[in-house]
Amino acid sequence: MQYALMIYAEPGYHEVLPEAEREAARAEFLALADDARCVAHAQLQPAETATCVRVAGGRTLMTDGPFADTKEVLGGVYVVEAANLDEAIELAARIPTVRLGGVVEVRPVVAP
Amino acid sequence: MFRDEWGRVLASLVGYLHDFDRAEDAAQEAFAIAAERWPESGLPPSPGAWLVTTARNRAIDRIRRERTLAGKIHLLPAPEAVVDEFEFGETVIKDERLELIFTCCHPALPLEGQVALTLRALGGLETAEIARAFLVSEETMKRRLTRAKTKIKATGIPFAVPAAHLLPDRLDAVLAVIYLIYNEGYSGRVDLGSEAIRLGRVLGALMPDEPEAHGLLALMMIHQARQRARFSGEDLVLLGDQDRSLWDHAQIAAGRAELDRAVALGGRGAYVIQAAIASLQAAEQIDWPRVAELYQRLADLTGSAVVELNRAVAIAQAGDPAAALRAVERLDLDGYLYYHSTQGELLRRLGRDAEARAAYGRALELATSTPEQRFLTRRLEEL
DSSP states (O other), X not given: OEEEEEEEEOTTTTTTSOHHHHHHHHHHHHHHHHSTTEEEEEEOOOGGGOEEEEEETTEEEEEESOXXXXXXXXXXXXXXXXXXXXXXXXXXXXXXXXXTTOEEEEEEOOOO | OHHHHHHHHHHHHHHHHOOHHHHHHHHHHHHHHHHHHHXXXXXXXXXXXXXXXXXXXXXXXXXXXXXXXXXXXXXXXXXXXXXXXXXXXXXXOOOOHHHHHHHHTOTTSOHHHHHHHHHHHTTOOOHHHHHHHTTOOHHHHHHHHHHHHHHXXXXXXXXXXXXXXXXXXXXXXXXXXHHHHHHHXXXXXXXXXXXXXXXXXXXXXXXXXOHHHHHHHHHHHHXXXXXXXXXXXXXXXXXXXXXXXXXXXXXXXXXXXXXXXHHHTTOOSHHHHHHHHHHHHTSSSOOXXXXXXXXXXXXHHHOOHHXXXXXXXXXXXXXXXXXXXXXXXXXXXXXXXXXXXXXXXHHHHTTOHHHHHHXXXXXXXXXXXXXXXXXXXXXXXXX
16 A cells, blocks of 8 residues: 655754765665655755645635644655555655654555 | 453454454354354354354355445455355464554554553453443543544554564553553453453463563562552552452462563563562562662663652662662652652651651642542651
8 A cells, every 4th residue: 555754854954964964864865765665755845935825715815835834844755655554664764854853744645 | 251262253353354343343243143052052162263254254244245235346355155154163263363462552553542442352341341441431432442443444554463673662562551451450440450461461372482571461460469458448558568368379479480481581671670579579578678679670771760769668678768768859759649758758767757747748739549648647647
């Protein structure tokens, strides 16, 4: 089954890392993207670039910024194919963000 | 008989059907048929296998009916032919309770859901009984169980014993659930203490080489063996004042045998140490210096201030209340009843009555249960 691994972290968490660690983290992100079980992945631009859209009374309304005003923001997503939740969790635990103070939310994807 | 077979039968059905609700319905149906038939026909040669086969057949029947009705075809991996219920005697049903335990105690489930599901699926307790034990309505408990089962299904929580590299953490989670059930039982509503011990026995038998599983079982058994002596009517009785003839000495011996096994397996974990302490405290002459030593090891392992407090009590019992008081005063446990009552007791022994009274007074403010309040009031009056 497929799982979305949604990465949440404080903005700029990786910028404060020493260069070597940042490189190592980048390599880990790429390695997961290259894993045969990775179906899709996307890294998002910073939260300041977000625009929220609603339609009310036929008008499209826009607000600046991410939907939830939280300290941690969604920074990227992997969609992986895994045999079960344990395998998905193991893949999630390989995302470097989780050992750098961030969180990965694991959610099963609705089967087509 | 029924309660003993329930977990094994349900585990086998969950393993076969990969669906908790279906498995539970089918198991219930099979047990109902057995309850009706067995008193007349006598027990089949292998009751467990009979129950599993009957339940499987019923589940397959039901799935077939549903398929015909709804035209669904992907519900089951090609079901085998229905086996005749009465020719089934020799087959050994694989014990899949360990898989079931790890599913029920998966850390992705909320803890209260893990506890409820373990009691329902492995313990065979009725939803109403579990609700009573946790002081919630049956409706609330039903929802809690449903939510847990839904998450298992929707998120693909596996029905499997975790791989070796995941096992230590996941076993900790299982042990924590069983110990939590035990401690709920300590406050004495539904007999959860005995239920936890049953679960501990099952786990010990299924994982014979895991020292902490035996350690936990030993701990629970030795504690429970002293249960009847802990209260005199409504009043709490301290270890030193307990009537030892009320202790279940056979169970203490059985608990110690589990402890020996855990130690022989190289067990040095928190449950093994706590069991060793309980065992020492059940001895005719308590070796308090040794108890203090074990509490030190437990404190090193857990970093818990409450354990430090217990260590201080052991130091006092070993004959050095002044050292014990120094150890207690270092702790940051102001909101904890036993921190103050221990301080009161130590101050009393050191002849500092006024300070003792103040400490007991503070403890009394924090006491919520009647036996505790009465105990502390008595202490204050004695000063």
